[in-house]
Amino acid sequence: MKGYILTVSDKGSRGERLDASGPALAEWLEERGVRVQKVEVVPDEEERIADRLRVWADTEDAEIILTTGGTGVSPRDVTPEATLQVVERVIPGFGELMRRKSLEKTPMATLSRALAGIRKGSLIINLPGSPGGAVENLEAVWEAVPHAVAKIRGDQSDCVPFRHPTG
Template identity: 65%
Template sequence: MKAAVLTLSDKGARGERQDGSGPALQNWLAARGIVVIKSAIVADEHDQIVATLKEWADDGEADLILTTGGTGVSPRDVTPEATMAVLDRVIPGFGEVMRARSLEKTHHAMISRAVAGIRGRSLIINLPGSPKGAVENIEAVWPAVPHAVEKIQGSTRDCADVTSSDQR
C-alpha cells in the first residue's frame, strides 16, 4: 500500500511552526511497511486543500491519503468541507470510530468533524492535528483500512474471506 500525508496548518505552511503530526504519521505507517510517497503542508485554505486532494487522488499513485489538522470548530478549520467537496462516496464509520475511541480520552472528541471517504481508487481519512491525536485515530481505524483499500480498488474477494487477524 502506498500513502500520502497532507498536513493542514496556516503556521506550518508559513514556516512558523514545525509539523509534528505529519512525521508522526509517516513513522507510524513506515513501521507497518506502508510506503509514504508524498507529503506536504498547506494552509487551512479550502481551495488549496481541494486542489491537493484532487491531484493526489486523481494521479492514482496513493492508495491512502491521510490529512492531519483542520477538523475542529475554529473558523479556519475547513478540512472536512474541503474533503467532502472531492469525495465520490463518504464512509461515515471511520469518523464514528475515531470519535468514539477519542471520547474515551477526552470530551473534546465531540467537536471533531473528521470525515473519510473515497475518491477514485483512493481512501481519504481526516485526522486530528496533534501528533498524539493523529496516531491514536489512525490506530483506531487501521483494522479496516487495508480491506477498505482492497475493496475500493476492485477486489472481488468476499468479505467473509477476511482472515481472523483482520477481524476484531
C-alpha cells in the first residue's frame, strides 16, 4: 500500500513544535509494509487540509491517507470538516471503533470527532494529534484497513467465503 500522512498543527506548521505524530505513524506503517510516500504538516485551516487530501487522492493515487490532529472540539479543530468536504462516502465504523477503544483509556475520547471516508481510490482516516493516540487509534482499526483498501480499489472477491449450510 501507498500511504500519506498529514499532520494538522498550527504550531507545527510554523516550526514552533516538532511533529512527533507524523513520524510515529510513518514508522508504524512501514513496519507493516506500507510505503509511506509523504509526511507533511499544515496549519489548522480547513481549505489547506481539504486541498492536500484532494491532491493526494486525485493525482497521487494514495491508497491510504492518515490525518493526525484537529479532531477535537476547540475552535481551530477543523480536520473532520475538511475531510467531509472531500470524501464521497463516510465509513462510520472506523470513528466508532476508535472512540470505543480510546474510551478504555480516557473519558476524553468522547470529544473526538475523528472520521473516515473514501475519495476515489483512497481511504482517509482522521486520527488524534498525539503520537500515542494516533498510533493507538490506527491499531484499533488496522485489521480492517487492507481489506477496505482492496474493496475501495475494486476487489470483487467475497468478503467471507460462502459455505453452504449443509456442508
